[in-house]
Amino acid sequence: MSKGKILLVGFGPGAREHMSVRAIEAIKESDVVIGYTTYIKLVQDQLEGKTVIKKGMTEEIDRCIEAYEQAEEGKVVALISSGDIGVYGMAGPTYEVLLKSGWTPESDIEVEVVPGSTALSACASLVGAPLTHDFCSISLSDLLTPWPTISKRIEAAASSDFVVALYNPKSGRRTQQIVEAQRILLQYRKPETPVAIVKSAY
Amino acid sequence: MSKGKILLVGFGPGAREHMSVRAIEAIKESDVVIGYTTYIKLVQDQLEGKTVIKKGMTEEIDRCIEAYEQAEEGKVVALISSGDIGVYGMAGPTYEVLLKSGWTPESDIEVEVVPGSTALSACASLVGAPLTHDFCSISLSDLLTPWPTISKRIEAAASSDFVVALYNPKSGRRTQQIVEAQRILLQYRKPETPVAIVKSAY
Numbered sequence: 576m577s578k579g580k581i582l583l584v585g586f587g588p589g590a591r592e593h594m595s596v597r598a599i600e601a602i603k604e605s606d607v608v609i610g611y612t613t614y615i616k617l618v619q620d621q622l623e624g625k626t627v628i629k630k631g632m633t634e635e636i637d638r639c640i641e642a643y644e645q646a647e648e649g650k651v652v653a654l655i656s657s658g659d660i661g662v663y664g665m666a667g668p669t670y671e672v673l674l675k676s677g678w679t680p681e682s683d684i685e686v687e688v689v690p691g692s693t694a695l696s697a698c699a700s701l702v703g704a705p706l707t708h709d710f711c712s713i714s715l716s717d718l719l720t721p722w723p724t725i726s727k728r729i730e731a732a733a734s735s736d737f738v739v740a741l742y743n744p745k746s747g748r749r750t751q752q753i754v755e756a757q758r759i760l761l762q763y764r765k766p767e768t769p770v771a772i773v774k775s776a777y
Numbered sequence: 778m779s780k781g782k783i784l785l786v787g788f789g790p791g792a793r794e795h796m797s798v799r800a801i802e803a804i805k806e807s808d809v810v811i812g813y814t815t816y817i818k819l820v821q822d823q824l825e826g827k828t829v830i831k832k833g834m835t836e837e838i839d840r841c842i843e844a845y846e847q848a849e850e851g852k853v854v855a856l857i858s859s860g861d862i863g864v865y866g867m868a869g870p871t872y873e874v875l876l877k878s879g880w881t882p883e884s885d886i887e888v889e890v891v892p893g894s895t896a897l898s899a900c901a902s903l904v905g906a907p908l909t910h911d912f913c914s915i916s917l918s919d920l921l922t923p924w925p926t927i928s929k930r931i932e933a934a935a936s937s938d939f940v941v942a943l944y945n946p947k948s949g950r951r952t953q954q955i956v957e958a959q960r961i962l963l964q965y966r967k968p969e970t971p972v973a974i975v976k977s978a979y
Binding site: 585596597661662668688690700701707708709710713714724725727735736737 | 785789790792793794795798801802861863866868882890891892893894898903905907908909910911913915916926927929933934937938939
């Protein structure tokens, strides 16, 4: 069987001009492109002639397994993600699926991670608040991380004067986490501390 | 006087292929390129026909002032930096210089920040350790930040289980900060906790 390849591609904050040269090339050289429906839409103009596999929000592991199976068939597979594919992205779960399947870095299937500009720094750039000082990133989604762990991190970040970026602040069902985060932050920060709320920025 | 423009350009981890399309275009459209000597070298092949101003490691504010003066003369100026220009980069001090000089976002000189892939995520990608969980970035340079502040942040990050990225770990003169950081981290982390040391990666 010929060697397959998995390209884990972060395409940055959304606009094509903020993709790296390597990210564009990686999609170009792939036979199969796999991604969350919204991500596929963002790179639609680059997908002609490729097998495109769209998956929903909850099908993360399915995407990884699909990528592995296609690569085992000798295909070059791009698994795409906005921002940096490492940062709360698909790189982690893909490595987990690969390692559980017996894959090793020496095995037939090559894996390349293509870094991208994160929402964290891209959005900070956009609102004129560059990350000049120490910063941290905390996801408010308690789907996989217990809330006490998240809340401890918010407290630690607030009390030691990090610039704080909150990912996944709120969803239809999760509405209290952002309120609780604000309560914790206000124990240490002045009410006039600037906050930027950024959505669909690029 | 015609309008000038300041482009604050992060060109990513070093290799041209990891620059964004916008970063390449921004350098292309500029009349003047200003940067730390090492950064200028990294984009040398893109500088033909441009006024190039190299400055040393300690001349950060000089670079900002130079950018402002050139933009006031109507030039398009690219101030370049590796990684993301916000993350411990030149975007912060440039805004400070601009605001002190009476510049406002409504004034004649346009400022655009071009985000790039940070060392933080690019190096995590490279070593196969994507930032799947909450993370933070701490600079060990105590030139402008007092050590007790830095040490408090390390302790906060270690005790609340952040993935920790240390920037500026060591220099010719600063050799004890990394030793002290290790001591603090080992109060909370197992000695077998994986650590990646990355230098001149791309």
